[in-house]
Structures are given as C-alpha cells and as structure tokens.
Amino acid sequence: MEKVTSFLMFQDDNAEEAMNYYTSLIEDSQITSVVRYGSNESGKEGTVMQATFTLKGQEFMCIDSNVKHQFSFTPSFSIFVTCDTEEELDNLYHKLIEGGQALMPLGDYGFSKKFGWINDRFGVSWQLNLPK
Missing domain, CATH: 3.30.720.110 (Signal recognition particle alu RNA binding heterodimer, srp9/1)
Known part of the structure; x- marks a missing residue:
C-alpha cells in the first residue's frame, strides 16, 4: 500500500473554489496539482477531473463529479x-x-x-x- 488520502467529491463544479478557500484559511497549505476536464471529455470542460491539495501538511484529493449523485457530504466524516x-x-x-x-x-x-x-x-x- 502506497498511502491513504482523504477524498472529497464536489457535485456543483466548485472543487477548485473550495480548494482555494481552504488553502487561504489554513497556513502552510497549498494546491499541489489540478487536472481539468478538456473538451469532449466526460466532465464539464475546465472543471476539476482530479486535484490534490494540502492543509497544514495533510493531503486531500478532490474532484468535480460529472455524475449527479443522490448523496453529498455527511458530518459523520x-x-x-x-x-x-x-x-x-x-x-x-x-x-x-x-x-x-x-x-x-x-x-x-x-x-x-x-x-x-x-x-x-x-x-x-x-x-x-x-x-x-
């Protein structure tokens, strides 16, 4: 096993906005990579296909889901x-x-x-x- 990373799936095309917001609030945080959907790909062009960011050294992954699900985030995590x-x-x-x-x-x-x-x-x- 290489590593374990927390993963956030956004459904309103706001993954990048959230990453920018979180990394601006917590010192020693940064966006480390962003891969965007291109034209003719399954997601909306320009939205986040996959990204990583750190909050005080803790790594997170996130995406803008191209599928609308019947669920969202839960406070249990x-x-x-x-x-x-x-x-x-x-x-x-x-x-x-x-x-x-x-x-x-x-x-x-x-x-x-x-x-x-x-x-x-x-x-x-x-x-x-x-x-x-």
Missing part, C-alpha cells in the same frame, strides 16, 4: 482541526460558517477548552478544537 489559540479557532470558525451551518456552536462541551462543529458552504464538515 469531518476535517478535525486542532487550533493553537482561541483567536485562531474563532477566526477559522467564523470564516468557515459563512453560508454554512452550525452543528455544535462554539462552546465548552467539557472535553476541550472550546469546540465548534460546522458544515461549510460547500457541505464539508469541520470540527474545530482548542484542547485543554
């Missing part, structure tokens, strides 16, 4: 971020929740100093944690 400061957590939470939905609003739930769980505007689930 989320990106878990351990923050260093309350300011960092608050800043990330407020940016990611724009156009999204709070699953667990920022608060003290007993297992950390501060915690929040959201679905962002793309439907991807994030858990933001400030450890005790």
Whole structure:
C-alpha cells in the first residue's frame, strides 16, 4: 500500500473554489496539482477531473463529479482541526460558517477548552478544537 488520502467529491463544479478557500484559511497549505476536464471529455470542460491539495501538511484529493449523485457530504466524516489559540479557532470558525451551518456552536462541551462543529458552504464538515 502506497498511502491513504482523504477524498472529497464536489457535485456543483466548485472543487477548485473550495480548494482555494481552504488553502487561504489554513497556513502552510497549498494546491499541489489540478487536472481539468478538456473538451469532449466526460466532465464539464475546465472543471476539476482530479486535484490534490494540502492543509497544514495533510493531503486531500478532490474532484468535480460529472455524475449527479443522490448523496453529498455527511458530518459523520469531518476535517478535525486542532487550533493553537482561541483567536485562531474563532477566526477559522467564523470564516468557515459563512453560508454554512452550525452543528455544535462554539462552546465548552467539557472535553476541550472550546469546540465548534460546522458544515461549510460547500457541505464539508469541520470540527474545530482548542484542547485543554
């Protein structure tokens, strides 16, 4: 086995927008490769056939699905971020929740100093944690 990578499938042709957004929010993050659909290929020309990006060194793959499925992202799989400061957590939470939905609003739930769980505007689930 070579490696294991988290994979995100976007269905509204917004994989590139999401990658750009995520890598702008988290330091030491970057888009590492993008392969686009060309003309006469199965996906919409110019959308992401396959891409990779890193968030703080963690690699992710993503695509713009050329098939519309009856499912999307689920909060049962989320990106878990351990923050260093309350300011960092608050800043990330407020940016990611724009156009999204709070699953667990920022608060003290007993297992950390501060915690929040959201679905962002793309439907991807994030858990933001400030450890005790």
